[in-house]
Amino acid sequence: MSILDPNSDAKNKLKIASLVEAEEAFLAKARTNANSVYFSQHHIEPVKPVKGEPARSVDPLQRPQNRRHFLASVAVLASSSVAGRAIAQTTPSLEGKAPPGAVWRSVPEDATKIPGTAIGEDGGYGTRSQFETEVRWRFGTKTPLSSWSMTPLEHGVGIITPSGLHFERDHGGIATIDPATHKVFVHGMVKQPKKFSMLDVKRFPSISRILFIECSGNGLTEWSKPTLKTVQGTHGLVSTSEWTGVPLSTILNEVGVKSGAKWLLVEGGDAAVMTRSIPIDKAMKDCFLAYGQNGEAIRPEQGYPLRLIAPGYEGNTHIKWVRRIELSDKPFMTREETSKYTDLLPSGKAVQFSLIMDAKSVITRPSGEMTLSGPGFYEITGLAWSGRGRIKRVDVSTDGGRTWKPADLQGPILPICQTRFRFPWVWDGKEAILQSRCVDETGYVQPTLGQLIEVRGLNGPIGSIYHLNAIQSWKVDTEGRVSNVHYY
Amino acid sequence: MFTTTKLFLQVTACGALFALNTYAVGADPVRYGFGEPASAHDLQDFVSSLPDGRDLPSGSGTISRGKQVYDEKCASCHGQKMEGGVGDRLLGGRGTLVNDDPKKAPVKTVESYWPYATTLFDYIKRAMPFYTPGSLTNDEVYSVTGYILSEANILKGDEPITAESLARVAMPNRDGFILDHRPDHFKPADKHPRLR
Numbered sequence: 001m002s003i004l005d006p007n008s009d010a011k012n013k014l015k016i017a018s019l020v021e022a023e024e025a026f027l028a029k030a031r032t033n034a035n036s037v038y039f040s041q042h043h044i045e046p047v048k049p050v051k052g053e054p055a056r057s058v059d060p061l062q063r064p065q066n067r068r069h070f071l072a073s074v075a076v077l078a079s080s081s082v083a084g085r086a087i088a089q090t091t092p093s094l095e096g097k098a099p100p101g102a103v104w105r106s107v108p109e110d111a112t113k114i115p116g117t118a119i120g121e122d123g124g125y126g127t128r129s130q131f132e133t134e135v136r137w138r139f140g141t142k143t144p145l146s147s148w149s150m151t152p153l154e155h156g157v158g159i160i161t162p163s164g165l166h167f168e169r170d171h172g173g174i175a176t177i178d179p180a181t182h183k184v185f186v187h188g189m190v191k192q193p194k195k196f197s198m199l200d201v202k203r204f205p206s207i208s209r210i211l212f213i214e215c216s217g218n219g220l221t222e223w224s225k226p227t228l229k230t231v232q233g234t235h236g237l238v239s240t241s242e243w244t245g246v247p248l249s250t251i252l253n254e255v256g257v258k259s260g261a262k263w264l265l266v267e268g269g270d271a272a273v274m275t276r277s278i279p280i281d282k283a284m285k286d287c288f289l290a291y292g293q294n295g296e297a298i299r300p301e302q303g304y305p306l307r308l309i310a311p312g313y314e315g316n317t318h319i320k321w322v323r324r325i326e327l328s329d330k331p332f333m334t335r336e337e338t339s340k341y342t343d344l345l346p347s348g349k350a351v352q353f354s355l356i357m358d359a360k361s362v363i364t365r366p367s368g369e370m371t372l373s374g375p376g377f378y379e380i381t382g383l384a385w386s387g388r389g390r391i392k393r394v395d396v397s398t399d400g401g402r403t404w405k406p407a408d409l410q411g412p413i414l415p416i417c418q419t420r421f422r423f424p425w426v427w428d429g430k431e432a433i434l435q436s437r438c439v440d441e442t443g444y445v446q447p448t449l450g451q452l453i454e455v456r457g458l459n460g461p462i463g464s465i466y467h468l469n470a471i472q473s474w475k476v477d478t479e480g481r482v483s484n485v486h487y488y
Numbered sequence: 489m490f491t492t493t494k495l496f497l498q499v500t501a502c503g504a505l506f507a508l509n510t511y512a513v514g515a516d517p518v519r520y521g522f523g524e525p526a527s528a529h530d531l532q533d534f535v536s537s538l539p540d541g542r543d544l545p546s547g548s549g550t551i552s553r554g555k556q557v558y559d560e561k562c563a564s565c566h567g568q569k570m571e572g573g574v575g576d577r578l579l580g581g582r583g584t585l586v587n588d589d590p591k592k593a594p595v596k597t598v599e600s601y602w603p604y605a606t607t608l609f610d611y612i613k614r615a616m617p618f619y620t621p622g623s624l625t626n627d628e629v630y631s632v633t634g635y636i637l638s639e640a641n642i643l644k645g646d647e648p649i650t651a652e653s654l655a656r657v658a659m660p661n662r663d664g665f666i667l668d669h670r671p672d673h674f675k676p677a678d679k680h681p682r683l684r
Contacts, residue, residue: 195526273622332610
């Protein structure tokens with residue numbers, strides 16, 4: 001399944017509709033979960049009839065300690081046993097069933113009156129709290145073997161994406177590869193073709209870098225009209241990890257590059273045997289083969305045991321499950337750099353090798369489908385990133401782009417990495433349009449959607465599909481409800 | 489305090505030197521000698537292709553054999569007429585790429601969009617059939633590649649399909665691609681933004 005289906009309009013509608021459906025299914029659950037930022041106080045939840053009793057509805061407003069707003073106080077929850085008990089009461093569906101990545105433990109009335117879980121009970125590998133429920137959700141493609149899942153950016157704090165929430169995209173399922181037998185072959189225009197075991201790879205001096213990876217299809221549903229409702233849906237194909245591995249320059253030096261070599265093909269060992277051509281200058285400059293992610297081995301869905309990191313390039317070039325590198329004088333023109341990942345313009349010409357991800361930012365809180373609890377103070381926060389270097393500044397507008405004020409940037413501000421921004425805001429209860437606009441160190445200013453469409457055109461419902469980096473608008477209505485809109 | 493700073497400086501200096509030694513691309517970088525030579529035998533099963541036909545494996549196919557392969561192993565997902573199903577539509581769409589209509593999508597297929605026939609061999613060889621990738625012989629892949637191209641009215645005749653013949657195929661959209669010209673230069677944003 002390709003990200004988009006260029007085949008017919010009917011099908012396009014169908015596919016986007018199923019993406020909308022996937023998000024709606026997720027939201028339906030989230031709205032009834034007191035622990036979710038999307039928890040809706042106004043939601044009336046039907047209660048299953050108990051034997052002999054007629055069905056009745058319970059207004060969650062009546063429940064003790066309901067938490068619904070995006071500024072819900074986690075501190076209160078953590079420090080108060082009353083709140084803890086309330087959660088246990090208000091989320092009966094969670095009882096006995098832990099969310100993915102967690103283990104269910106019974107919740108005592110008062111955690112100060114009974115010993116907690118013994119160290120070692122987790123077998124030596126920790127899990128997240130049973131009260132934390134955010135997950136990646138997947139687009140309902142016809143086959144889950146070529147699909148993608150999105151990072152819940154609205155829950156994120158700081159700049160690192162938890163490894164288990166890093167967005168995924170693959171074209172043939174998640175390969176299972178034993179590192180003990182895995183080999184990487186490097187050949188083509190080299191003086192000495194070589195093969196490296198994982199042990200060999202790890203013997204080389206390593207580097208670590210905190211970098212974002214973004215799929216160039218991020219936001220493809222948003223070209224012609226606001227389509228998905230949450231920031232997870234509109235922007236969730238970007239994540240940030242610390243990656244550790246060996247520079248490609250080290251490996252290439254080891255085999256000796258023949259003069260005239262200009263491109264290298266990097267190939268995955270998954271069922272799609274995914275391939276992309278990378279310019280050799282880029283490979284020598286800063287690409288590396290990563291075996292580490294956020295302090296441990298790279299996750300299977302991220303390419304275990306070895307993934308290419310091409311800093312600032314579109315996600316598809318970051319080949320996972322790397323098994324082979326071939327050097328050549330010309331690009332290989334693989335399917336993913338011709339049929340896909342090319343940007344077709346209204347002129348009929350398509351831009352090829354549009355590899356770099358341009359600067360982009362988005363407000364993650366408050367964002368689509370959240371509700372402000374009333375006029376007063378809110379911290380607007382979000383993320384900004386650029387494939388061309390550091391983020392220099394982020395401006396925030398609460399009036400739809402008429403006026404802008406600089407946001408605070410939270411350090412570290414690293415090149416080709418997500419940077420967190422914050423902006424204090426007192427909401428007066430009137431309608432507002434929230435936007436963020438970033439500038440990177442090259443001076444590039446994130447465009448409005450209007451500016452972007454001006455140069456890229458809108459040839460079909462999903463335009464040129466890839467590389468949508470326009471300013472995102474969130475509308476706050478007088479009830480405090482936040483929604484995805486186009487405002488430019 | 490002082491000693492800590494000094495130590496820190498020394499370590500940083502070492503780090504910098506080491507970095508230079510290790511990552512310098514030009515003059516005289518370190519060679520570690522890890523890994524083993526890869527033999528021709530090690531590399532024989534890998535397939536990749538360049539548009540001029542280099543790197544494609546030996547073998548040949550025919551369009552009629554390709555029809556058999558397609559009906560048996562591809563049609564279930566790509567449709568009897570290559571109109572698409574679980575897998576992408578493979579035919580049609582010529583003349584739809586020039587398009588300024590936001591309501592109408594251009595139809596991008598092997599026939600209308602792909603610039604090189606070699607890519608078709610390469611992709612089928614590595615990734616198709618979707619549930620049993622890598623199961624076709626080179627001759628079968630040459631054949632089915634030829635069949636798709638003939639159904640697309642790109643290839644005609646009974647000439648055997650080989651690395652050389654695929655390199656000679658003139659795909660309809662061969663000249664449809666331009667190089668990246670970003671960063672874009674935008675006109676000023678609309679002074680009167682509004683809901684759209």
